[in-house]
Amino acid sequence: MIIxxxxxxxxxxxxxxxxxGKTIGFVPTMGFLHEGHLSLVKQxxxxxxxxxxxIFVNPLxxxxxxxxxxxxxxxxxDILLAEKSGVNILFNPDVxxxxxxxxxxxxxxxxxxDVLCGASRPGHFDGVVTVLSILFNxxxxxxxxxGQKDAQQVAVVExxxxxxxxxxxxxxxxxxxxxxxxxxxxxxxxxxxxxxxEAPVIYQALQKGAAVYLEKGRxxxxxxxxxxxxxxxxxxxxxxxxxxxxxKVPSESDTRLILAAAVRFERARLIDNIIFTTExxxxxxxx
Amino acid sequence: MIIxxxxxxxxxxxxxxxxxGKTIGFVPTMGFLHEGHLSLVKQxxxxxxxxxxxIFVNPLxxxxxxxxxxxxxxxxxDILLAEKSGVNILFNPDVxxxxxxxxxxxxxxxxxxDVLCGASRPGHFDGVVTVLSILFNxxxxxxxxxGQKDAQQVAVVExxxxxxxxxxxxxxxxxxxxxxxxxxxxxxxxxxxxxxxEAPVIYQALQKGAAVYLEKGRxxxxxxxxxxxxxxxxxxxxxxxxxxxxxKVPSESDTRLILAAAVRFERARLIDNIIFTTExxxxxxxx
Numbered sequence: 001m002i003i004x005x006x007x008x009x010x011x012x013x014x015x016x017x018x019x020x021g022k023t024i025g026f027v028p029t030m031g032f033l034h035e036g037h038l039s040l041v042k043q044x045x046x047x048x049x050x051x052x053x054x055i056f057v058n059p060l061x062x063x064x065x066x067x068x069x070x071x072x073x074x075x076x077x078d079i080l081l082a083e084k085s086g087v088n089i090l091f092n093p094d095v096x097x098x099x100x101x102x103x104x105x106x107x108x109x110x111x112x113x114d115v116l117c118g119a120s121r122p123g124h125f126d127g128v129v130t131v132l133s134i135l136f137n138x139x140x141x142x143x144x145x146x147g148q149k150d151a152q153q154v155a156v157v158e159x160x161x162x163x164x165x166x167x168x169x170x171x172x173x174x175x176x177x178x179x180x181x182x183x184x185x186x187x188x189x190x191x192x193x194x195x196x197x198e199a200p201v202i203y204q205a206l207q208k209g210a211a212v213y214l215e216k217g218r219x220x221x222x223x224x225x226x227x228x229x230x231x232x233x234x235x236x237x238x239x240x241x242x243x244x245x246x247x248k249v250p251s252e253s254d255t256r257l258i259l260a261a262a263v264r265f266e267r268a269r270l271i272d273n274i275i276f277t278t279e280x281x282x283x284x285x286x287x
Numbered sequence: 288m289i290i291x292x293x294x295x296x297x298x299x300x301x302x303x304x305x306x307x308g309k310t311i312g313f314v315p316t317m318g319f320l321h322e323g324h325l326s327l328v329k330q331x332x333x334x335x336x337x338x339x340x341x342i343f344v345n346p347l348x349x350x351x352x353x354x355x356x357x358x359x360x361x362x363x364x365d366i367l368l369a370e371k372s373g374v375n376i377l378f379n380p381d382v383x384x385x386x387x388x389x390x391x392x393x394x395x396x397x398x399x400x401d402v403l404c405g406a407s408r409p410g411h412f413d414g415v416v417t418v419l420s421i422l423f424n425x426x427x428x429x430x431x432x433x434g435q436k437d438a439q440q441v442a443v444v445e446x447x448x449x450x451x452x453x454x455x456x457x458x459x460x461x462x463x464x465x466x467x468x469x470x471x472x473x474x475x476x477x478x479x480x481x482x483x484x485e486a487p488v489i490y491q492a493l494q495k496g497a498a499v500y501l502e503k504g505r506x507x508x509x510x511x512x513x514x515x516x517x518x519x520x521x522x523x524x525x526x527x528x529x530x531x532x533x534x535k536v537p538s539e540s541d542t543r544l545i546l547a548a549a550v551r552f553e554r555a556r557l558i559d560n561i562i563f564t565t566e567x568x569x570x571x572x573x574x
Contacts, residue, residue: 007452011454098452099450102398103397103446103450103451104396104397104398104399104443104446104447104449104450105394105395105396105397105398105416105443105446105447105450105451106394106395106397106450107392107393107394107395107451108392108393108394108395109391109392110390110391110392110393111389111391111392112391129392130451133420133451134451134452137451137452137453137454138452138454140454156391156392159390159391159392160391160392162391163386163390163391163392163393164390164392164394164417164420164421164424165294165385165421165424165425166424167298167424167425167427
């Protein structure tokens with residue numbers, strides 16, 4: 001595995017890979033890798049000749065008062081995990097490499113952002129699509145891999161690639177979970193022992209909520225999830241059922257939906273979701 | 288010359304050109320070609336293996352009440368001129384090809400836009416950088432050619448390529464003028480006979496203004512241009528001296544400056560500029 005940290009180096013390396021006619025798979029991360037990230041690498045290794053992983057904690061996607069400074073970092077461990085999982089190029093730039101000065105042009109997500117996580121994190125997805133535009137331009141990937149756990153991010157990134165015609169295919173990979181169902185997340189390390197014990201309730205509540213949806217509709221399903229989540233000490237940030245990937249309030253004819261929730265614990269805000277289709281009078285979850 | 292109008296076709300064609308290891312020069316236009324555009328093609332043909340010209344009147348960069356509908360179009364003539372000047376691929380997409388639906392992600396020029404033309408055309412440069420991001424993604428040019436007549440556009444586009452790390456070199460080409468000094472522009476056809484007779488005063492005033500700058504400073508220079516322009520029937524939109532390409536009010540240590548003016552005639556708003564350096568106690572215009 002080659003570790004690169006400058007724009008000059010990554011551009012040269014990508015040029016060489018392209019010249020050899022090889023396909024590039026790209027796994028963008030903020031590091032502190034877990035099995036979720038490694039499942040993205042696995043998909044990339046299976047589908048592409050060369051896998052590039054970026055590790056970059058992007059200041060642009062953290063709001064004031066958010067956890068940029070204390071976002072968990074462990075580069076030594078990340079390097080071992082990335083290499084072991086089959087990453088060929090690890091791109092780990094300084095902030096000054098990607099943003100040598102304040103950007104005079106930025107990218108703005110104008111849809112799919114005023115609901116779910118976007119509602120309480122104004123500007124967050126603008127930061128995401130700006131850094132991804134830069135990384136797409138530097139790495140020129142044939143395919144880019146994202147975790148379905150961050151379902152709104154996937155929806156916004158599909159919008160980015162579609163609207164601006166970035167020549168990369170966006171691949172969504174199903175959420176990797178702990179044995180008890182908790183979605184893997186870098187932020188799980190900030191849960192107290194008690195919170196960690198409660199946290200699997202989130203996914204259980206979503207599963208039950210999706211079943212309630214078909215029988216009793218949207219309001220009852222959201223209410224059901226709310227009741228289930230009353231068992232945890234964390235504060236509910238949102239529970240929502242929307243069309244996917246458009247993230248609009250569904251009408252009866254909409255069949256592909258997301259049921260998503262966010263819960264704010266003492267030191268970590270956790271999110272999870274289920275994407276399901278309501279065709280043929282049954283609920284089929286995609287993950 | 289090959290004429291392509293779909294995203295699918297241009298992507299395939301560019302892929303083939305890249306596979307042959309050829310370099311691509313890109314000349315983005317809104318059509319109604321004149322010698323200014325053809326001078327960009329000339330540079331591209333000299334510097335690159337394959338020259339792609341786009342003709343696309345971009346609705347996103349016209350504000351409400353601006354001249355999108357009556358922007359001059361003459362595709363037959365454009366095709367003849369493009370072919371004759373050495374264009375290899377003419378890309379002429381419908382609006383629906385580049386924007387199949389309202390973009391859910393757009394690009395925003397956050398600096399260099401609140402002065403000169405940007406001050407009276409809010410959102411204009413956002414439309415410019417959005418369509419150029421799309422075209423850069425589709426055409427993947429090694430070099431992209433822009434006319435220095437639209438100096439603010441060049442400054443913003445340099446910001447776009449720099450901030451988002453688009454892998455294309457931005458080449459600025461000097462303004463082509465009529466024999467009497469009037470900068471070539473697609474909008475010149477909307478001048479009345481009297482207005483066309485007056486219009487060369489704009490460039491003359493800018494030349495004199497740059498000379499006045501060194502002797503008497505910024506305020507006197509702007510005042511001088513204003514006096515000169517009082518001879519034309521059009522209304523002055525702005526006269527400004529700024530640093531280039533940052534477009535900030537200059538301090539004494541700034542040596543690379545732009546003197547720019549816009550004049551609103553009955554049916555056409557004309558712009559022109561001089562970029563000059565003040566080193567060694569003399570004014571050297573770059574065009």
